[in-house]
Each structure stands twice: as C-alpha cells, then as structure tokens.
Amino acid sequence: MFKKIIILLFVALFLSGCGQKIKTENTQGEKELNIYNWEDYLGETTIADFEKEFGVKVNLFTFEDEDFMLSDVQVNPDKYDLIIASDGLIYNMSELKLLSKINKNDIPNLKNIEDKFLNLWYDSENNYSVPYLWGTTGIIFNTKYIPEDTDSWSILFNEQYKGKIAMLNNNEEVIGAALKYLNYPFMAKSIEQLEEAKLIAEKQKDIISGYEDVVAIRSEMIDEKLWVAQIYSGEALYAMNENKNLKYIIPREGAEVWIDNLAIPSEAKNKETAEKFINFILRPDISADIANYLWYANTNDAAREFTNAEILEDEALYPPQDILEKLEYLKPNKFNNEYNKIWSQLQLK
Structure with missing residues (x-):
C-alpha cells in the first residue's frame, strides 16, 4: 500500500x-x-x-x-x-x-x-x-461513465471528467502517474523528466477532486461520487465486489508493483x-x-x-508475465528533495 x-x-x-x-x-x-x-x-x-x-x-x-x-x-x-x-x-x-x-x-x-x-x-x-x-498501483473506473476499453494513464488527466477524478495522497504515486503519462519510468531518471511531470501534475490538480486516502477513494468509487481514480489493486477488487460497474486496469504504459x-x-x-x-x-x-x-x-x-x-x-x-514485465518498484533515488518540493507546491496549489 x-x-x-x-x-x-x-x-x-x-x-x-x-x-x-x-x-x-x-x-x-x-x-x-x-x-x-x-x-x-x-x-x-x-x-x-x-x-x-x-x-x-x-x-x-x-x-x-x-x-x-x-x-x-x-x-x-x-x-x-x-x-x-x-x-x-x-x-x-x-x-x-x-x-x-x-x-x-x-x-x-x-x-x-x-x-x-x-x-x-x-x-x-x-x-x-x-x-x-x-499488489500494484493502477486505475479504477466506472464503465457507466468511462469507456470500457480505457487502458492508459491519460484517463486521469482528461478534463472531460473534471471533479470526478481522484489521486492517491502520496507524492511518488502522483508524480509517478504523470511520469508514466509522459512514457517515462515511474521513478524519474533526470531533473528534466521531473520538471515535465510537474507541469502535467499541476494541470491535473485543477481537474481532480483531490489527493485522497485509498479507503476514501474506494468508498467514493463504490458510491459513484468518483468515476475514475488511482488506487491499489486490492482496494480496487474490494470495490469491484461492491459495485459491478467498476473495473481495474494496469495501464499499458506500465505501473508500480x-x-x-x-x-x-x-x-x-x-x-x-x-x-x-x-x-x-x-x-x-x-x-x-x-x-x-x-x-x-x-x-x-x-x-x-x-x-x-x-x-x-x-x-x-x-x-x-507480459504485464509483470512492465511493473516497477519505487526504489530510492537521488531526487528525493525535488519530489518533496514538487509535492509541497502541488498541495498548496
């Protein structure tokens, strides 16, 4: 988790x-x-x-x-x-x-x-x-409101669903999703990649309901207050048992394990x-x-x-196996200070 x-x-x-x-x-x-x-x-x-x-x-x-x-x-x-x-x-x-x-x-x-x-x-x-x-960190969405063939991180950055999107309250998860949206590794390999991800995450902040605890996301997906969200796999499966319109995916670009x-x-x-x-x-x-x-x-x-x-x-x-090969661990990296600065700025935005 x-x-x-x-x-x-x-x-x-x-x-x-x-x-x-x-x-x-x-x-x-x-x-x-x-x-x-x-x-x-x-x-x-x-x-x-x-x-x-x-x-x-x-x-x-x-x-x-x-x-x-x-x-x-x-x-x-x-x-x-x-x-x-x-x-x-x-x-x-x-x-x-x-x-x-x-x-x-x-x-x-x-x-x-x-x-x-x-x-x-x-x-x-x-x-x-x-x-x-x-488990994995991927995307849960409601097929009543989101196309069932959705398979990309881009859905979390789509202005069409403004106010119905939620992200996990975690800096690496949020920034990691922006990096994957840009087809970069889940953990940035350069300052340049982080700067690009920052711009994407800042734009996303304007259309999401907020950065939320995973239990809150699970509940709001079940109740259909949210239509699409970042989530951990186990919480997604729990929610799917409660609401049959929900679906969990590991995006085609890859994800975190x-x-x-x-x-x-x-x-x-x-x-x-x-x-x-x-x-x-x-x-x-x-x-x-x-x-x-x-x-x-x-x-x-x-x-x-x-x-x-x-x-x-x-x-x-x-x-x-073909999906497992696209998964990445969140290992320590040399950009911790940069991640923290970006996260602080996003929370204040």
Whole structure:
C-alpha cells in the first residue's frame, strides 16, 4: 500500500509535544502485542483468533500515511511490537537502524513464502522484514461513465471528467502517474523528466477532486461520487465486489508493483510475541483467510490451496508475465528533495 518515506522533523515534534492522532483499540494486560497497521489490513478474525489461541491481548493502532507512521516510530521507538510497512519503508527504516533483526528460528513458517518474494532489493537477506501481501498501483473506473476499453494513464488527466477524478495522497504515486503519462519510468531518471511531470501534475490538480486516502477513494468509487481514480489493486477488487460497474486496469504504459511487509521495531518490548504473530500469519489457513477477506495477492505459496479460486484467477491481482514485465518498484533515488518540493507546491496549489 502505499509508499514514499520522508523524515519529517516537524511531525516528530508534533507527535511528541501534542499527542498522536492515531486510531487505537488499546487495553492494558500482562501479555500484550502492539501492532501498527493500515486500517482494515488483516483478516476479519485474525486478531481474535490469535488472542484466543495464544492468550495474548492485541492492541491495534492504525495509520493512514507512512510518513506519519515513520515519524511516530522514531518518536516512540518502544511503543509498537510489530509494524506493516512497504518495501521502500523497510529499506529506509533498516538504514536508520529502526528495525530489529528477526530471529528466523522463531518463524518456521517462513518456508511457506514463495521464493520470488524473498531476498529482494529492500532487504537482501530478509533479516528485517517478512513479505506479507503484494499488489500494484493502477486505475479504477466506472464503465457507466468511462469507456470500457480505457487502458492508459491519460484517463486521469482528461478534463472531460473534471471533479470526478481522484489521486492517491502520496507524492511518488502522483508524480509517478504523470511520469508514466509522459512514457517515462515511474521513478524519474533526470531533473528534466521531473520538471515535465510537474507541469502535467499541476494541470491535473485543477481537474481532480483531490489527493485522497485509498479507503476514501474506494468508498467514493463504490458510491459513484468518483468515476475514475488511482488506487491499489486490492482496494480496487474490494470495490469491484461492491459495485459491478467498476473495473481495474494496469495501464499499458506500465505501473508500480509493491510488497507490504511485517517488521519489528528495534526497541520493541514484545519481540518474541511479535515473531509468534508473524509465524501465525504465515500459516497457510490464516494467510489464505486474510487474502480471501481483503482480496489482496498473497506472498504465501502454501496458502494457495486455501485461497478462493476467483482471487487466484483474477489477472488484476495476479497479472500475466507480459504485464509483470512492465511493473516497477519505487526504489530510492537521488531526487528525493525535488519530489518533496514538487509535492509541497502541488498541495498548496
């Protein structure tokens, strides 16, 4: 889900001085596990099942933005025992020494993860992260109002749909879409490419409803307040189940692929319990239950036999090889400052 990481000092000061604007389900108890996750990003009964089986009280904290989450963990390094984070965030947090090395002996179910999701660029030996769910960032649209054969990023820049378009509230996603519209890589290779993308994104700002949280986009697409939007694949499939007029595409120009991961903060108080939860999540039945509930693609190969066939067969979730070859990870680049400046200007526009 989503995925650019910025270390925001003023956010950190805000968190430490003014309290945290975090949704929580928090109670006190001797055997506890504090999880920091996106909203609605586990199975319907995952936490309850774990609590019942292991006698642990789980306190769930949720965030809507990874920048905020990063700053929160920096300010409160011992508050959370387990976090869910994107590939790029895992890379940055490990560089900042914010993650604890995982004891793989405590997680025998690691063997269930498909090989292609292991030892990737952001954690070459999976010392700090365990792959959880994966997906793509593409486009969702309503076929009542948008041509069904739409297959390009250009639809998000079409003035004909002014006020009915939404973009994710994330700088790399927004700028990346403008870059793909220009047939450039999702991550800019030069300042010149970024400048061109900036001009496109500025024009787009005048016709969109706004930069929005993915859950809000999902809801507004279901209710048909929006006609077309940038979205994560799993959220798109959820929306499509609620409104049969909706369709998700990976544009012909290519798109972003990402992996969300389970990780343990470096000063977690309940590290062993966190590893127990990770091992629980990696059980084939539990992992499949999460995928079936969320409609997200799973990294757990052993869970396939328990996963609904319509999920496994859906090319929006499991793209064919020719589409996979057009997907890109959002890797760190040397233009972070430029991205941040453009994003600040877009938000003020």
